[in-house]
Amino acid sequence: MTPTVSVLMVSYRTRELTVRALSALRDSCPGTTFETIVVDNASGDGSAAAIRGAFPAATVEELPENVGFGRAMNRAARHARGDWLLLVNPDTEPEGDVVSALVAYATAHPEHGIYTGRTLHADGTDDMRSCFALPTLRQYLAFALGLSTLGRRFRRLGPVFNPEELPGYDRTTAREVPAVSGCLMLVRRDLFTALDGFTPDYFMYSEDIDLCVRAREHGARPVLVPEARLRHLGGASAGTSSRKIVMLLRGKCTFVRLRWTPARAATARTLIAAGVGLRGGLAALLRRKSPWREVWRARRVWLAGWPAPAPAPAPVIKAPSTSF
CATH class of the missing domain: 1.20.1280 (Monooxygenase)
Structure with missing residues (x-):
């Protein structure tokens, strides 16, 4: 049976977190049929083998080198069969059926094209990282003067001095947002394909904002769906x-x-x-x-930013005939 959703995940030295995240999705999200596709970025910690062992129905692509987030997601999307692609970080845990919540809203409002939910701290409060403002010179001026730090510490100053995190946005109601995070992103597969996925110049960070900017040029209107909630540990593979x-x-x-x-x-x-x-x-x-x-x-x-991408490495793939 063709799945409705293809859940895409990139793993990099997050073996236990990845297995736990996939287990939580399987157990917490029974309302929608989905397949699972994981690309391992040369973790070297047995991640790919552990994922195959725990989820024999999953498609696992093991890369010989770390190609970064966006490029790995592009590779994962090539295996997808669902009409919707759901990008999820391995350092997350769903609160309820996050897959069904996003798909239900997207089915009722297909014109948006890109969707996210609420990403939460361990205590259940918003971490303010599921959606962003688009970059502006005013935002960088506030950073240059140190005002963005004040905006982060003092909520009343946030909308003026720290606009990047959209501190004034009400995240308890559905609303359009400028850009959404790749930590939790549902996107129509045909839209992702039309955009050629993430721009390969990026290794990590800002590729999600770039994607949303280009998607807007195709008529997409990214939106936040408050019923879709995900706890986010944050930065599990980012190091110091x-x-x-x-x-x-x-x-x-x-x-x-x-x-x-x-x-x-x-x-x-x-x-x-x-x-x-x-x-x-x-x-x-x-x-x-x-x-x-x-x-x-x-x-x-x-x-200097990220350098131009290197040629794609040859994959090592195990693709099953069935899904979750």
């Missing part, structure tokens, strides 16, 4: 905080390089560098340990 910040900044610099005019992109990079320098400089002045000091030292790396 300084490493994660560097990757985040590389993603941001890649986005402005690809989507903005050269002059506007150069201004954005200057503002980002000013913000990192401010934080790193204050930490050095106060003799405090801070990841921003390491991030500043790595500025040549992240200011």
Whole structure:
């Protein structure tokens, strides 16, 4: 039987988390028929074997090298048979039938094309990371002046100084949003195909915003579905905080390089560098340990963004004839 949904997941050194996430989806989401497709980014920890052992009906593609999030998701999508693609991070756990909640809304409102839900902290509060504003120079100016940090700490200042996380949005009702996170994203397969998936220039971070920008040009209107809830541990495969910040900044610099005019992109990079320098400089002045000091030292790396993608490696695939 052809599944309604193809659940896509990328694994990188998250063997236990991936198995647990897939188990939770299977047990918590019985209302919709779905297949599972996992691409393992050369974890080297037995992830692929563990996933095959626990879920013999799953399609598992094992890569000989880590190609990043978006490129791995593109590979997963090639195996998909469902009308809908549901992208889910391995460091998540559903609250209720998240698959059915998203598919029910998408079936009733197919014009949106892209859907997300609420991603939550362990205590059940919103982590404010399932949807984002589109990047603007005002946003980067606030970062350069250190105001985005104040906006994150003081809720009333958030909409003005930290607009990226959409702090003023009511996440308890369905509403259109500028862009959604790849942590939890339902997208029509034909739309994903028309967009050629994620732009391969990205290794990690900002590829989801890029996808939403391009989807909007095809008439999509991303939307948040509050009934779809997912607990998100966050950053399980991203390593140390300084490493994660560097990757985040590389993603941001890649986005402005690809989507903005050269002059506007150069201004954005200057503002980002000013913000990192401010934080790193204050930490050095106060003799405090801070990841921003390491991030500043790595500025040549992240200011350049991600390099052009290498040729795709040959896959090792085990594809079953049945689904969950």
